[in-house]
Amino acid sequence: MSDGSELDISHIRLGDRPLIVCDVDDVVLQFIDPSQLYLKSLGHEFLPRSFRLHGNIVSLADGLALEDQHVSRLILEFFAAQESWQTPIDPVVSTLERLSGDADILFLTAMPPQFSAHRRRLLDRIGLGFPLLASEQPKGPIVHALHGGRDLPVVFIDDMARNLHSVKEHVADCLLIHLVPNSPVHRFAPTAGADIARARDWLHAAELIDQHLAAHAISRANPAA
Numbered sequence: 453m454s455d456g457s458e459l460d461i462s463h464i465r466l467g468d469r470p471l472i473v474c475d476v477d478d479v480v481l482q483f484i485d486p487s488q489l490y491l492k493s494l495g496h497e498f499l500p501r502s503f504r505l506h507g508n509i510v511s512l513a514d515g516l517a518l519e520d521q522h523v524s525r526l527i528l529e530f531f532a533a534q535e536s537w538q539t540p541i542d543p544v545v546s547t548l549e550r551l552s553g554d555a556d557i558l559f560l561t562a563m564p565p566q567f568s569a570h571r572r573r574l575l576d577r578i579g580l581g582f583p584l585l586a587s588e589q590p591k592g593p594i595v596h597a598l599h600g601g602r603d604l605p606v607v608f609i610d611d612m613a614r615n616l617h618s619v620k621e622h623v624a625d626c627l628l629i630h631l632v633p634n635s636p637v638h639r640f641a642p643t644a645g646a647d648i649a650r651a652r653d654w655l656h657a658a659e660l661i662d663q664h665l666a667a668h669a670i671s672r673a674n675p676a677a
C-alpha cells in the first residue's frame with residue numbers, strides 16, 4: 453500500500469466462496485456491559501443519556517462527568533484490558549462455526565490497531581480463529597478492497613448505522629445486517645436505512661444469511677431465471 457495510513461490487507465486470503473464480514477464490539481464480543489463493569493471497578497459509571505461515551509461517564513464519588521481526554525484514555529485502557537473483561541455474545545461461536553462451512557468469515561473491528569494482539573488472543577481463546585482486521589478508517593472502502601467485484605455473495609454485520617451505510621455506499625449487492633444489542637445506550641443509536649435488515653439476535657442473523665446464500669446459489673444455477 454502506498455499510503456501508510458491505509459490498512460494492509462495483503463495477508464488476507466479469501467476462498468472461492470461467500471464472504472461474511474463481521475464487526476466485533478457489541479456484535480461478537482460484549483462491549484457496553486463489560487465496559488460498565490470496568491468503569492465501576494475504577495470508581496466511575498457510564499450513564500446512557502445519549503449514544504456516546506464522552507460526556508456520559510461520571511465519577512461515582514461526586515457525579516461529575518469526566519473530562520473528554522480522561523474518557524479517551526479510559527477507552528484505550530479498556531481495549532488493553534479487554535481479555536479480562538469481554539465475553540462472547542451467545543450464540544456467536546456456534547453460529548459462526550457453522551457458517552464457516554459455507555463462507556469465509558472475517559472480523560473487521562473499529563479499534564485502534566495497537567490492540568490487535570490482545571483481541572486476537574481473546575478471539576482465539578473463545579474459539580473464533582477467523583482473520584481479524586483492526587482499523588478506525590471507514591469500513592466501506594475496506595470491504596470493497598477485500599471483496600472487489602467477485603461474483604460471490606458478501607455479507608456485512610455491524611451494530612453501527614454509519615458503518616452499514618459506508619459499506620452500502622462502496623459494495624454493491626452486499627447483504628447488510630444491523631445487529632443491535634438490547635442495551636439502554638443502544639436505544640439512542642442512530643437507526644439504519646430502511647433497506648438494511650435488522651436482526652434480533654445471532655439466530656435471526658444466521659437465518660438472513662442462509663436465505664441470502666441460498667438465493668445466490670439458485671440464481672447462479674439458473675442464470676436466466
Ligand SMILES: [Mg+2]
Binds near residue numbers: 477478610612
Ligand atoms: Mg460494534
